[in-house]
Amino acid sequence: MKLSIISALFTLAFVLLSNESDAQLTNVKKSVLAPLNKNPGSFKVVGNSGIAAMHIVVTSPTKIVIIDKVEKNPIKQKDGRVAVSVEYDIPTNKKRVLNLNTNTFCSAGAFLGNGTLVHTGGAEAIAKDKFDEGFESLRIFEPCDDGSCDWFENPKGLTSKRWYPTMTTLSDGRVLILGGSKKPLGKSTEKDNNPTVEFFPSESPQPEPFPFLKETLPFNLYPAVHVLPGPADQKFLFVFSNTDSIVWDWGKKSIVKRLPRLPGPPRLYPLSGTSVMLPLRPEENYAAQILMCGGVAKHDANEPADDSCGRINLSNLETANWEVENFGGIRRNMPDAVILADGKTLFLNGAGKGFSGYNSDKGKKQAAEDPVLTPVLYDHRAPKGKRFTRLANSKIPRLYHSVATLIPDGRVFVAGSNPNSDVRTSNTKYVTEYRVEMYSPPYLQLGFKRPTIVSVANNNVLNKGAIEVNYNKAVPVTVSISDPNAVFSAALVHYGFVTHSVHMSQRYVVCSVQNVTNLSNGFYSMNVIMPPNGNMIVPGRNYLYINNKNVPGTTAVEVMLS
Structure with a gap:
C-alpha cells in the first residue's frame, strides 16, 4: 500500500513538473495566425x-x-x-x-x-x-x-x-x-x-x-x-x-x-x-x-x-x-x-x-x-x-x-x-x-521619400572601396532628399555569411544621429555616432544606412570600421 501511495505521489509530481515546463508551449500552440501586413511587400x-x-x-x-x-x-x-x-x-x-x-x-x-x-x-x-x-x-x-x-x-x-x-x-x-x-x-x-x-x-x-x-x-x-x-x-x-x-x-x-x-x-x-x-x-x-x-x-x-x-x-x-x-x-x-x-x-x-x-x-x-x-x-x-x-x-x-x-x-x-x-x-x-x-x-511600399547619401566622412566617392571610420566617433554624413519633413535615423549592418538557416556574424546596430542641419535645396548634414567598440559590431566591412521615417536610403554605404 505504501509503495502504491509513493508511486502515485511520484507520478503526480512528475506530471506537475512537466506541466510547468510545458506551460509556455501550451499557450503558444493556442495562438492564432498572424495578421496580414498592410504593406506585404x-x-x-x-x-x-x-x-x-x-x-x-x-x-x-x-x-x-x-x-x-x-x-x-x-x-x-x-x-x-x-x-x-x-x-x-x-x-x-x-x-x-x-x-x-x-x-x-x-x-x-x-x-x-x-x-x-x-x-x-x-x-x-x-x-x-x-x-x-x-x-x-x-x-x-x-x-x-x-x-x-x-x-x-x-x-x-x-x-x-x-x-x-x-x-x-x-x-x-x-x-x-x-x-x-x-x-x-x-x-x-x-x-x-x-x-x-x-x-x-x-x-x-x-x-x-x-x-x-x-x-x-x-x-x-x-x-x-x-x-x-x-x-x-x-x-x-x-x-x-x-x-x-x-x-x-x-x-x-x-x-x-x-x-x-x-x-x-x-x-x-x-x-x-x-x-x-x-x-x-x-x-x-x-x-x-x-x-x-x-x-x-x-x-x-x-x-x-x-x-x-x-x-x-x-x-x-x-x-x-x-x-x-x-x-x-x-x-x-x-x-x-x-x-x-x-x-x-x-x-x-x-x-x-x-x-x-x-x-x-x-x-x-x-x-x-x-x-x-x-x-x-x-x-x-x-x-x-x-x-x-x-x-x-x-x-x-x-x-x-x-x-x-x-x-x-x-x-x-x-x-x-x-x-x-x-x-x-x-x-x-x-x-x-x-x-x-x-x-x-x-x-x-510606404511611399516615403528615400534619402541618397552624398558623402560620408568627407568622402563623396561612395561604394568604390570601403570608407574608413572609427569606433565611438562622430562621422559627418550629407544626404539629399525631397522631403522637407524628413526624420532621419541611422544604423550599421553586418550582413554576415549565410548557409543552412545560419546567418554567421549578422548584426544590426542603431547609431545616434546628431546635429541635423538643413543646407537648403534638399541637402542635409548630420553627425552619425559610431558604436563604442567591436563588441557592439565587429570591425571591418559594415554598411551604413540612413533612413527617413524608417525607409532606407537608395543605397547603404560600405565602411571599414576600426
Whole structure:
C-alpha cells in the first residue's frame, strides 16, 4: 500500500513538473495566425544563380559570392570542371565563375577585421570531378570590383576536419571556427563529433577543447554563435546547441554562465531552426536579446515543424530566461532570419513538415514537405502577441539549402533550394532551384521619400572601396532628399555569411544621429555616432544606412570600421 501511495505521489509530481515546463508551449500552440501586413511587400524573379546557392555572402556593395558543393551544375570553371562558386553582380544579375579545387560542401565563413573573407571546412574528395578533400581547407577571398579577385586555398589550413562548423568575427578582428563533424552524416555522433574551437589567424597548432558540444550531442552542428555587446575588454560569446546555451569567454576559454534550457525542440541541424541577435540600440545600453525560432522535434519526414520562438534578454545574466512566443502561427523548419534595414526581422523559406536533409529513392521520398511560401515580419519592439505579421507569398519553394540576405538598397536577395543529393531539374517534386528572387520589404511600399547619401566622412566617392571610420566617433554624413519633413535615423549592418538557416556574424546596430542641419535645396548634414567598440559590431566591412521615417536610403554605404 505504501509503495502504491509513493508511486502515485511520484507520478503526480512528475506530471506537475512537466506541466510547468510545458506551460509556455501550451499557450503558444493556442495562438492564432498572424495578421496580414498592410504593406506585404513583393517578390520578383530577377536572375539565375548558375550554381545551387548553398552558401552566400555579400562581398561588396554590388557583389554576392555564391558557394555550392561539388555537383553537376551547368556552368564550368576555366579548366572544364563543374563550377562550385560564382560572383553574382546585383545590378546586372550577371555571374562570374570563381575557381576552387576543394569540396566546399556544408562549410562556413566570416570576415577578418581588415575586410578579407575567410572560408573554412567542407567534405570528402570527389575524384571523378577532380576535386580535393575540403574538411581542413582554409580559403581566402579579397573582395574586388574589377573582376580580378578569386579564391586562394590552403587544403590543410585548419587544425582538424570540420563539416558543418560555425564561424564568427571577433571583436579583435580575428575569426573563430567552432565545432562540426569529421565526416558528412545525418546527425552528429560521438565518434565523428569535433567538439573543439580554433582561431584564425591561429594562436595554437592544436584546437582547443569545447566540451559543451559533447554535452549537446547529437544536434550540435552549425551551433548558433553571437558576440555579446559589452566593454571593449569583454570577450563573451552566446553559444546555442541542441536546446541549451551558454555564455563563453573566448579569452579565458571558459564558461561564464549556463543559461536556462529553451523549451521546445532542438533547433540545430537536422532539426534546423534559426537564431538572430535583435538590433542593438544605444538608448537601451546595447542590451543583447537573442531570438531562436522554428525547428522540428524529430528526425522524421512526417513530423510537423515547430511553431514557437524563444527570446532571451542577456543584459543581466543572473536573471536571463527564455520567453516563448508563437512563430506567427506558422510551423517552419529551415527558416532564414534576415534583419531588414528598418531593424525588423524577416523570416522566410523552409518547410512545414520534415527535417533538413536530402530526399531519397531517386527523388521520390522527400525529407521535408509543405514548403512555407509565406514570410513573416517580426517587430521586436511591439508587445508580445502582436510582433508578427504575414507578408506576400513567394511562388518558389525554398527548402533545404536555401539562403537569403539583405543587400545595400534595402531589398532581400533570395536564392537556393536543393533537397537533392546532386543536381536534379526533373523527375522529382522539388528540383534544384536556380532562380534568384528579390523581395521588396513593406517599407518600400510606404511611399516615403528615400534619402541618397552624398558623402560620408568627407568622402563623396561612395561604394568604390570601403570608407574608413572609427569606433565611438562622430562621422559627418550629407544626404539629399525631397522631403522637407524628413526624420532621419541611422544604423550599421553586418550582413554576415549565410548557409543552412545560419546567418554567421549578422548584426544590426542603431547609431545616434546628431546635429541635423538643413543646407537648403534638399541637402542635409548630420553627425552619425559610431558604436563604442567591436563588441557592439565587429570591425571591418559594415554598411551604413540612413533612413527617413524608417525607409532606407537608395543605397547603404560600405565602411571599414576600426
